[in-house]
Amino acid sequence: MTSPSSAPPAAPEAGGGLGRAGDLFQLLRDGRPWTRAELAMTTGLARSTVAGKVDLLLNSGLVVSVGEALSSGGRPPSRFAFHPQARTVLAVDVGASHVRVALTDLNGEVLAERCAQRTVAEGPEAVLGYVVDSARKLLADSKRPQSLLAGVGIGLPGPVEHATGRPVKPPIMPGWDGFDVVGFVQRSLPVPVLVDNDVNIMALGERAAFWPGVDDLLFIKVATGIGSGIISSGQLQRGADGTAGDLGHVRVARGAEVLCRCGNVGCLEALASGAAVARSLAAQGLEASTGADVVGLASHGNLAAIQALRQAGRDIGEVLATCVNLLNPSVIVIGGSVAAAGEHVMAGVREVVYHRSPPLATTNLRIVLSRAGERAAVMGASQLVSQHVLSPAGVEAALAAASAG
Template sequence: MTASGEQPGSAAHVLELVANGSATSRADLVRELGLAASTVSARVQELVEAGLLTESGEGASRGGRRPRLLRVADRGAVALAADLGSHHIRTGAVGLTGGVLDPEDLAFDLTAGPDGALDALAGQLAALAERQRAAGRTVRGVGLGFPGPVDADGARIIAPSRMPGWHLFPLRDRLADRLGLPVLLDNDANMMALGEHRTARPARRHLVVVKAGRGIGSGVISDGRLHRGARGSAGDISHVRVDRAAQLPCSCGNIGCLETVASGAAIAAALRTRGLRADSAADILRLVEDGDAHATTLVRQAGRDIGTVLAVVVNFFNPEAVVVGGALAAAQPLVAAVRGTLYERCLPMATSELAIDAAVHGPDAGLLGAGHAVLRLAAGTGGAPAAPR
């Protein structure tokens, strides 16, 4: 399954309207959707039977019977979610209300190949599933964000740079077989974009969400839905060539890519050449917070480089917001440099109402996006979707 948006009037769309507060009763849904009351009632009943919605209490009357209020079930359905980085795995459970339940981090080197990573990921998710069931919750499926390209069907990893052994690996189906649960797989930046859009900025219809961590990626929300492109590679800005990278070789096999100068891995490598200890994004942030001039300069320049690439995207796509997430988003000089470069290089019409901010949900944005995508897809298929074959 793929993390595509909901169809208008579907059960998933109904769930979305209730979850974001746009509708609190069946009558509200009829007005919002422009559908027959019988159709709306059928959608609501599907969601109630699936344990995703509840009806309780009464709202204010508008001249007729007092409507029963719809609420997203606080307990009941959850999705397991995992956000994979090249050197970590973060997992948690996501319901339709609230934040991430039972978050857990595991240091793990995904660049060592898929077999060990699959064992570690399956073990961590299986334990998480058992804890959720013990708490009386129903596990609907698993949402997974991977730090590399995923094919259009959401089944396999496609040629991820810096990760030998992962090309064409059927991660979705292998994990589904191990867990006995349906699995939704997508690029990690896409999952972050979904999380930021649905839980922090539901009124924004057009967003670009950048994940700046050890690598660089971005997800695109167009007209309220995730845009993945024809083959699933929409938003991959990491391998756009930039002047400052010149002839630097990139792990993708090309030269001069944005990743070679603006990623966390590139910044850390440059700091190590100066004798500074920098093995992770946390080390970079520590140096910036301590006022280290070299780290601050490199982070600020990375923000300018990212902003230079994003300027083309903003002029072309004209989003309402650019959101900077990932570990490096906590570095204010980077976010400020992105903002300044966009204002400098973009058309005034494109930036006059453009919001440029750090992500609201930090390390949980990808988990929230993955979890909500699974729950909404489950709602759209009348319950837990069938495990992929």
């Protein structure tokens, strides 16, 4: 599996790095219309060279004619632009207790989707079987041929070895350890399949949709577990083995005697995840077994739930203060099911982060709730694929396939 870039490729330098149509295409990914003359002027290439590359892109469908530009005399020059509807992407969000499958275009616009309450503990064959069946149904209902499917992006709620797409000892995914997710899906859908940790792709989705100009962003998912997606200098940071951002198992002071499912004590997840907050409320006699129950209690004004959520925010803030000191992000986005509690969690996070981090690191820091919400993961899964297939090498492969066909 070829590793995709985590951000759109930079435009090629004028006069260099433009030996292929795939390189020239990177200039067109901004979506605005161009003429051949404008491309030739920007790149320094001969107009005949540009014309040949543009014709290849037009024939592939990735670029489409969008009318004519104003003429200073003679025949008006044609204008053309990136055509995101040329291909479709299957974007998959596998959560602890749900599976969301969406069909999108190359810009991440959702065309159709299906969602089911299924637990990841059902095992890979059952869950991925549902994904494949949903893909076929979505393609059939949308009347879009499978031949135009560019790829499949999948987010999983556990550690993923990025080079192979295989889960690695995921704590809440029995039967998934080392499973060949890519191979299983490709037996039914023979296209590129890219797999990553769910919070990584949520970071990609949130940034692409709402913070495209932000190069340093942390996405924090607070749900059954707690994790973060780290975007630094515009690139998703996965670390040496794909485990970067696992905040849930950082120790916090308040949890000295609290046992975590990982076998250690004092982990953030054991104190501030949705399940952990529910357990603390159940011990007080309240009916709560999930994070959704906690959010529901808080929304109805239950003071114990509100206080527990604010304390969870403080615990998360304790860990995030260290992250702010280390990574200096300009935006921290809080998402996941527990984020539905909104300002109760946010108040606790802000209280500690702004208190414990130096003024220089927080002067321009924004701590906000996710705007993508429950669609953050499918938006990111779509980005994972589009960034891969629209890279210079990906476009060249598409052009070669079109020529062979």
